[in-house]
Amino acid sequence: MKQLIDFIPLIIFFVLYKTHDIYVATMALIVAIPFQIAFMWWKYRKVEKMHLITFAMVAVFGGLTIYLQDEDFIKWKVTIVYALFAVVLLGSQLMGKPVVKAMLGKEITLPEFVWRNLNLAWTGFFSICAVLNVYIAFHLPTDVWVNFKVFGLLIATFVFTILSGVYMFKYMPKEEEPKTPESE
Structure with missing residues (x-):
């Protein structure tokens, strides 16, 4: 909801x-x-x-x-928001406190290098989105930009979130299977 x-x-x-x-x-x-x-x-x-x-x-x-x-001003908003996200993530990385870990670390246990990699991956993702938005907003018709803003960025974020989940799952601690009399 x-x-x-x-x-x-x-x-x-x-x-x-x-x-x-x-x-x-x-x-x-x-x-x-x-x-x-x-x-x-x-x-x-x-x-x-x-x-x-x-x-x-x-x-x-x-x-x-x-x-x-x-209309250029509203088009810049998207770029600035994504660039701001990238800067915050990169800044947190440089300070040794990845924002991604701060957001998810209470629910998920992962090795430190995974948190750093995820943080850098999201930094890159937001940076690419910011650059793409500048290109699409100022080199293509407004109709294309609106569709990109509404659908393109939404789908890209969804796909990147799933890929991040797959990457995290790979490094999550495995639960031990309960011992049964046959397994002893």
Whole structure:
């Protein structure tokens, strides 16, 4: 349920872009995210930092998009968010405290090198997404960029998450089988 709520502003943006234009869709996105945050607070009594960062970025870049009637600003938001993720992950790596381990380490036990590799892999993933967004946003039509933002990045993140899970599974401690009288 929680993950579905994360996609509602994106769905609203996509539908209104397809039925109206980038400016109406951006305005709807700016309005939808505070409702999303309020709902999350009401339902779970917690607001994730990611939602607040997203709202701040959308408010600033979306506001500039609407005020200046220049769609480039909302396109930059995606790049900046992904670049910010990459910088935070890389910074945590350099400080010896991978963010990926901080997020998942309470539930999953893995060797330190695996946490470092995952952290670096996600740093690379977010860096590539940021660069791809710049290319697609500023070298291809806005229609292509919206489809990339909504579907391309979502599918890429899903696939990379699965690949990360497969990699982690390989290094998870194996549970010992219970001893039976026949195995002794």
